[in-house]
Ligand SMILES: Cc1ncc(C[n+]2csc(CCOP(=O)(O)OP(=O)(O)O)c2C)c(N)n1
């Protein structure tokens with residue numbers, strides 16, 4: 001059966017895949033196979049799953065430091081994403097990008113991005129390019145609450161509104177930028193930033209894949225019809241650490257009660273309740289075998305040859321000249 005990501009089974013498959021992917025990735029960080037750590041997307045899966053289910057393959061997305069979920073939901077091969085995290089030659093970007101730079105242009109994944117807020121400008125540019133082409137492709141920018149005070153994102157919103165670009169701004173408000181709360185960092189409201197530019201802006205439950213899909217669909221339809229950008233603020237909760245490093249550093253900024261309460265509404269459980277037990281078991285088994293194969297693929301893959309370290313750095317295929325000079 002073809003994968004239909006916007007059905008109840010499809011949405012469940014996507015959130016389940018992202019959850020298990022992140023669990024396996026954390027294990028590989030602990031074992032030392034993924035060097036440098038990751039920002040787990042655990043708890044926020046409904047947003048990537050819901051938004052990407054409203055998109056076509058030729059639509060584009062830009063992502064963040066917490067980007068595995070977006071990349072997987074847009075259709076990237078989990079085995080190649082995991083190999084990328086593990087720095088292997090078979091990785092999505094030949095092991096050169098790692099967790100925060102995964103990209104697959106063929107699937108419209110313009111890249112995760114470690115610079116908070118920076119992807120807004122890339123998305124507006126991609127949307128402008130899509131419009132110049134004459135089609136009805138849309139561009140989505142995923143970003144966290146930590147990005148809403150970054151000038152570049154506000155500049156991108158301004159231009160997107162002014163030029164009625166087909167952009168969907170998706171804010172994943174998980175309440176924290178690292179350890180800083182939204183209450184301590186954000187004056188006014190997040191939707192108020194969109195409204196200031198005349199951008200239709202809504203706040204939705206970011207723990208329910210179907211709610212996110214409905215909101216994304218409305219925004220995507222508007223963008224395709226020439227109605228310009230939209231902002232969807234998704235209220236969510238990060239179940240795990242900001243970064244895997246946090247477990248070792250024992251940073252304390254959320255008390256146990258808050259984390260317990262925050263985890264009560266679990267997107268995997270919420271979406272799973274819409275399936276029969278049999279459907280759930282079938283998807284769970286399928287996802288487990290996909291991830292087992294992905295881990296084996298990543299760990300069996302070779303590291304890139306150091307002699308080729310300067311390959312693939314430029315779109316033109318050129319390497320820097322020996323002795324510098326560009
Ligand atoms: C421009 C910039 N400033 C600071 C950082 C360091 N940094 C990395 S993640 C992060 C927090 C981002 O919070 P948010 O956007 O809410 O995303 P979340 O981590 O909650 O998913 C910060 C400050 C950065 N990567 N880029």
Ligand SMILES: [Mg+2]
Pocket residue numbers: 144145146172173174175176177178
């Ligand atoms: Mg945040």
